[in-house]
Structures are given as C-alpha cells and as structure tokens.
Amino acid sequence: MARGFFLTLEGGEGAGKSTNLRFVQSCLEAAGKPVLMTREPGGTALGEALRAVLLDANQSPVDPLAELLMMFAARAQHVEDVIKPALAEGYWVVCDRFTDATYAYQGGGRGLPRDTIATLETMVQGDLRPDLTILLDLPVAVGMQRAGARDAAPDRIEQESQDFFERVRAAYRERAQQFPQRYCVVDASQDLPAVQSGIRAALETVMAKRS
Template identity: 45%
Template sequence: MKGLFITLEGPEGAGKSTQIELLNKYFSEQGYEVVQTREPGGTEIGSRIRNILLDSNLDNLEPKTELLLYAASRAQHVNEVIKPALKEGKVIICDRFSDATLAYQGYGRRLDKDLILKLNQMATGGLEPDLTFLLDIEPEEGLLRTKNEVRDRIEREDLSFHQQVRDGYLKLAEKKSRFEVIDGSQSIENIFDNLIETLEERLELNEDSE
C-alpha cells in the first residue's frame, strides 16, 4: 500500500496525544508499520528547536523568529522522517503540522498568512496530509485540563490568543476537505470511536477511487 499521512490538530488540551497513542495501536494491530511523530520536533534538530520554541523563559521571542523556527523544524522533519516513511508505505501519525502554523502564527499572532503559506510550501515541498483530524474544544476547557501541568510558553498565552487560534482552526477546516472536525469535549472513548469511524469511511472511499 502507499503511505498514509494523518495529522491531528487542535487547541491546547484537546487530547491529541492520547488519541495519537490509540491510533498508533489501532494501525499496528491492523498490521501496518506506523511512524508516530510530532511538530515541532520529530528529529534531533527539530527537538532542539522545540526546546527553544516552548521555553517559558523566552518571553522576548519575536513572532517572526517563532514563525521561522517552526518552518525550519518542519523542513528537517519532512525530508528526514515523513517523506522517507511515505515512500516505504508506512502510516505516519503526526501531532500538528503546517495547519498549526497558520492557526497559531497566522490567526493567533496575526502574522501575514500569505507569507506563512509560502514558508509552509518551502518547508514541505507541497506535501499535505491525506487526512487531518481537528479535535475542537473551547479554549477555557482545554486550558483547564492543563492547569496541573507545567505550562510551556505557548500555553501561557492569554485566553484571547487561544480563542483566535481555535477560530483559525475552524476557518481552515471549512476550506479544506481533508479536515474532519471532532468534538474534543467528549470522552476519550467517544472521540476515538469517531476517529475510527471517519478513518474507515475515508479509507474505503480512497480504495473505491483507485
């Protein structure tokens, strides 16, 4: 089979990490070879960049610097991990990808969206996910879920920022057919059931079209 590239997106506290672990198990049990990864990160270089981006002590990090660091991490990630795995027919499950940059830096930071699109194009070589799950949740509820954790630099932004990010995600989902919006306020079990139902419908459609 050809490789399959799935991304999970969503505001802080939406439960992406939990669902990614469950999806990994699901695909592995089906006999697929799975690559579980994340952004920023996914490579040694990307992980070092991630440490800078999420460091809560770096309050003076310029939004444009932040944007370029995300792009740099993505370029390394795509060429070192994602593209080779797709060529080998593996299933890639990624925690955030290029849509996150549009949501966080485009809508949240209000940076030039056309510039972000160009940077994403350069970093990915035009690669887009086959399917993107948006776990949607009200920012207040999502941040409440993280209240007992040590919050990173992005999580510490004010509520209005996180609301703008959520609004951005929903606007992206309206424009791109590869998006599936899932109610992230449901139980873990219900969210996973929704993911699998959608996934199986999508894969069946893809098989019928080949």
C-alpha cells in the first residue's frame, strides 16, 4: 500500500494540541482516512515509562543532555515500533508533539546546540520527517492561563519560568520560518471554532494533494 501521511501537532503549554488532536482525527476519519493517533514523549510502553520520568515534578534536577537523550530514546522506540509500520501500511499518523518540540524545548528552552539535536534526529529517524506540522502559536501567558485552568498539578516542564517558555515559542516560530512548506501556523489565541477552521483548511489542502 502507498505510504501514509505523517502529521504532527506542536505548540507550547496549553496551546490546544490535545483538544485539536481529536478534531484532526474526526476530520480525517470523516474523509475516510485510516488514522493512528499517538503522542510524544510516549506512544509505546517504553516511551510512556520515559514520559513519566521526564514529567515527574518530584524528579531531582535532570541534566539537559540526559533529558534530550531520554526524549530520543523514547522516540527511537516510537519510530520503529509504531510510526514507520503505520506509515508503511498507509495510515495517517497524527502525533501530539514530535522532534520540533525537541528543537523548541531542549534547543530553545534549555539552550542545547541545534547541531546536537540534528545529529540525534538523523540517527533516530533517518530521513523520516513530518509531512505536515500544525503549529498552534499563542502568547505564553494565554497558554499558561489555559493550562492552569485544568485541574492537574503542573508537571516538571510546566514548572519552568516565563523566559523558558518565551524561548520555546521563539524556537517554534523560527522552525516554522525555516520549513514553510511543511509548517502551517495557526493563531491559537483565537476561539476554538476559528482555530479549527484554520486546521480544517490545512487538512483539506493536504488531502486534496494526496487524492
């Protein structure tokens, strides 16, 4: 069967990734596409175990390089066990965060060299890159307010400073400028119907190209 389609959703804390993931799923399924939903870090038993370590708010300070390697360890398992096989079977794989998040958080946020991330990206993914990345972009304060309105206590990453999240946002926007053909940037500060009409337009464009 033809190779499927690899779609990732990116954005800072509270941007609406999880909310809109379900919307993406329903749009694709309504168009008759076979869809596989997954997330990072996670997506496999090993990945979810690493996610628990990475997000544990009680974890003693985690060295940035150790954090980066755990992200890619989870990703290696996810790519080999889930993403590549699903794409080979023709699935539309929809992933809540992927390597662009690593460039944003471990690169922009933590300040790790982009070259180091790029080396690991090639090692783990070969030439696998998303076909479409929807970046939900919004001011840090708005995202924090939305995330804060949820009940859960802040995880280890959510406890970072405002400056950290400003660097994350800037790094995401830089990635979008660097790869304009792959990225669709949606103004996520809008109300949900407006955000979703932007997402729907992006999906219709890629589905038209694929059909």
